[in-house]
């Protein structure tokens with residue numbers, strides 16, 4: 001039964017990823033890609049059902065449009081597969097662990113899936129355009145705030161405080177860096193993303209997410225400089241690192257923090 005459920009969720013994730021690609025395309029061009037029939041971004045030819053199956057179409061067509069033979073971006077299958085894997089991880093880490101099924105836990109699952117979708121869009125968009133789309137980050141922040149308010153209503157004050165207090169602190173911390181560096185080290189978009197991450201993760205996971213983001217960012221930055229792909233002064237978008245940190249903390253945060261605290265006690 002669980003296998004079928006996992007397969008179903010993987011397929012659902014692939015379709016969600018396919019939709020996210022549409023949303024990204026729309027953000028980039030302002031053109032409606034999702035409503036009505038989908039078409040090839042290059043030759044504008046309308047695509048049939050068999051051109052639109054996530055991942056499989058890409059493999060079957062060997063990454064080229066059936067009509068104009070132009071290359072289809074690797075972004076399409078990569079976003080589809082990543083979304084499917086993240087959907088599966090959230091289901092298995094957040095949902096199955098609780099072992100009880102209620103409407104509340106189901107809504108919880110939908111919330112985590114939804115915010116992850118927003119994060120995937122921001123990841124791709126920032127990586128390509130060095131810009132965090134304002135509409136997406138505001139929408140996600142509002143949904144996350146509403147979700148956190150239920151803890152206030154159900155009197156789970158510690159969860160509510162953890163999210164709100166860390167959001168306030170991280171928001172302020174990032175905003176100060178933005179202000180001092182005149183947006184050279186961090187953009188205003190990153191500060192907004194930091195706030196969303198805090199609402200989504202709460203304390204202490206947010207600390208781990210930020211730490212991992214800075215660490216991975218520094219390592220990748222160093223590798224890019226050593227390979228001669230970037231100079232010390234070149235711009236590297238920070239949003240994707242923040243989002244990788246968020247997913248690390250979301251899925252393995254508890255284990256990493258416990259491991260860290262155990263080793264800290266020894267020394």
Ligand SMILES: [Zn+2]
Nearest residue numbers: 040043065068
């Ligand atoms: Zn084409």
